[in-house]
Amino acid sequence: MRIAMIGTGYVGLVSGACFSEFGHHVTCVDKDASKIARLEKGEIPIYEPGLDKLVADNVQDHRLDFTTTLADSVKTADAVFIAVGTPTRRGDGHADLSYVYAAAKEIADAIDGYTVVVTKSTVPVGTGREVAKIIAETRQDLKEGTDFDVVSNPEFLREGSAINDFMRPDRVVIGTNSEKARQTMQRLYRPLYLIETPIVFTQLETSEMIKYAANTFLAAKITFINEIADLCEKVGADVHDVAKGIGLDGRIGRKFLHPGPGYGGSCFPKDTLALVKTAQDYHAPLRIIETVVDINDSRKKAMAQRIIEACGGSVAEKTIALLGLTFKPNTDDMRDSPSLDIVPALLSAGAKVRAFDPEGMQEAQKLLPAIDYGKNAYETMEEADALVIVTEWNEFRALDLERVKDLLKTPLMIDLRNIYNPEEMVSLGFDYSCIGRPLRALMPQD
Numbered sequence: 001m002r003i004a005m006i007g008t009g010y011v012g013l014v015s016g017a018c019f020s021e022f023g024h025h026v027t028c029v030d031k032d033a034s035k036i037a038r039l040e041k042g043e044i045p046i047y048e049p050g051l052d053k054l055v056a057d058n059v060q061d062h063r064l065d066f067t068t069t070l071a072d073s074v075k076t077a078d079a080v081f082i083a084v085g086t087p088t089r090r091g092d093g094h095a096d097l098s099y100v101y102a103a104a105k106e107i108a109d110a111i112d113g114y115t116v117v118v119t120k121s122t123v124p125v126g127t128g129r130e131v132a133k134i135i136a137e138t139r140q141d142l143k144e145g146t147d148f149d150v151v152s153n154p155e156f157l158r159e160g161s162a163i164n165d166f167m168r169p170d171r172v173v174i175g176t177n178s179e180k181a182r183q184t185m186q187r188l189y190r191p192l193y194l195i196e197t198p199i200v201f202t203q204l205e206t207s208e209m210i211k212y213a214a215n216t217f218l219a220a221k222i223t224f225i226n227e228i229a230d231l232c233e234k235v236g237a238d239v240h241d242v243a244k245g246i247g248l249d250g251r252i253g254r255k256f257l258h259p260g261p262g263y264g265g266s267c268f269p270k271d272t273l274a275l276v277k278t279a280q281d282y283h284a285p286l287r288i289i290e291t292v293v294d295i296n297d298s299r300k301k302a303m304a305q306r307i308i309e310a311c312g313g314s315v316a317e318k319t320i321a322l323l324g325l326t327f328k329p330n331t332d333d334m335r336d337s338p339s340l341d342i343v344p345a346l347l348s349a350g351a352k353v354r355a356f357d358p359e360g361m362q363e364a365q366k367l368l369p370a371i372d373y374g375k376n377a378y379e380t381m382e383e384a385d386a387l388v389i390v391t392e393w394n395e396f397r398a399l400d401l402e403r404v405k406d407l408l409k410t411p412l413m414i415d416l417r418n419i420y421n422p423e424e425m426v427s428l429g430f431d432y433s434c435i436g437r438p439l440r441a442l443m444p445q446d
């Protein structure tokens with residue numbers, strides 16, 4: 001089958017490469033000419049483990065190519081996926097659908113023969129219907145059901161493990177009211193049928209809702225354990241043991257119970273906000289998600305204060321070394337990363353900040369120009385007054401702690417990801433602070 005993937009970002013490029021690996025012919029389209037030029041030269045514009053090889057193999061086998069011209073690829077496609085961004089609309093928190101609608105118009109102009117138009121972007125309920133309307137209005141010769149159908153097929157991949165998530169997903173969700181479109185989607189996902197992946201077929205609107213319900217639930221789960229962690233600190237309990245103790249209950253599950261500096265990234269912050277706005281528009285407010293959004297925003301801001309307190313109440317003239325800037329490991333994505341709240345707050349409290357991230361530095365330098373960047377973890381912490389772990393990259397999990405202690409001016413580590421063992425850190429002579437694991441909980445109570 002032939003696929004046109006409109007938008008060649010984190011989702012479009014991974015999905016396009018994976019569909020070509022399934023054996024389909026995929027053309028990835030992007031209006032960003034520099035991105036397409038790099039891809040044509042064999043360069044991958046984002047960091048995603050394994051993506052370079054997957055792309056190279058499929059380009060070599062002539063199943064994957066790249067273009068800035070949408071029309072040619074749409075004309076010959078059985079299915080056109082819209083995988084453009086849906087960021088927060090400036091000013092009001094709704095999802096900005098201008099990229100989706102612009103793509104829908106361009107697709108309409110190019111449709112030639114029955115085409116399934118699939119929204120893979122995360123889009124609010126009603127967007128699929130609107131896309132169908134735009135296509136029908138742009139090309140009055142086209143009839144929905146005969147010349148085209150619109151399907152919702154939200155993506156659940158996670159950056160950092162995106163290829164595996166796409167190739168072996170927990171489930172695939174497909175929303176369509178058309179039997180013909182359903183058959184096309186079944187053929188596209190045939191390799192996943194063969195490995196017995198659950199495929200959930202729903203109405204269009206339900207599928208759109210599933211994506212937001214999933215993301216906001218996960219954001220709420222993280223926020224829940226973050227608040228429990230704060231309480232653990234006060235009462236002398238260990239949040240890791242609490243997470244294990246509750247997570248073993250099958251109704252709760254162990255995943256997404258790791259406390260930290262608050263969720264960030266390209267999805268949770270904007271999707272929680274967008275669902276809150278949709279719910280308000282329909283006079284069915286989601287008070288639980290409104291609260292999650294508030295708590296998470298203030299948590300990210302509070303992290304700088306936590307660092308300042310660990311530094312004795314002031315960071316003025318102190319050098320703070322940060323390890324990790326991206327919102328999570330194994331990606332170069334800096335969107336809504338907690339570091340974007342932490343760094344400016346430290347700077348305005350008078351600190352000098354030096355930072356290192358294995359893959360995110362290029363993007364970070366654009367967003368955080370007023371700080372110094374180290375070449376590696378050890379160089380970054382030289383003569384620093386405190387070391388802060390912001391993102392739990394594997395290479396930060398096994399630092400040579402004696403060397404760390406020697407390099408730091410004072411042996412103070414603030415571990416916002418709980419990757420070190422408090423007992424060990426204390427016994428090595430560190431002043432160690434982490435989240436939800438008070439040192440008191442380690443000591444025998446009298």
Ligand SMILES: NC(=O)c1ccc[n+]([C@@H]2O[C@H](COP(=O)([O-])OP(=O)(O)OC[C@H]3O[C@@H](n4cnc5c(N)ncnc54)[C@H](O)[C@@H]3O)[C@@H](O)[C@H]2O)c1
Nearest residue numbers: 007008009010011030031032084085086099103121122155
């Ligand atoms: N990033 C993730 O982990 C993830 C996971 C699941 C779902 N999503 C959703 O997928 C969508 C895409 O996210 P992303 O992170 O890949 O975004 P992204 O910003 O990385 O990529 C979007 C791309 O679309 C291109 N584009 C915009 N308008 C276009 C047009 N008319 N024609 C051609 N190209 C166009 C942009 O140039 C950009 O390269 C969003 O709705 C997001 O919420 C993202």
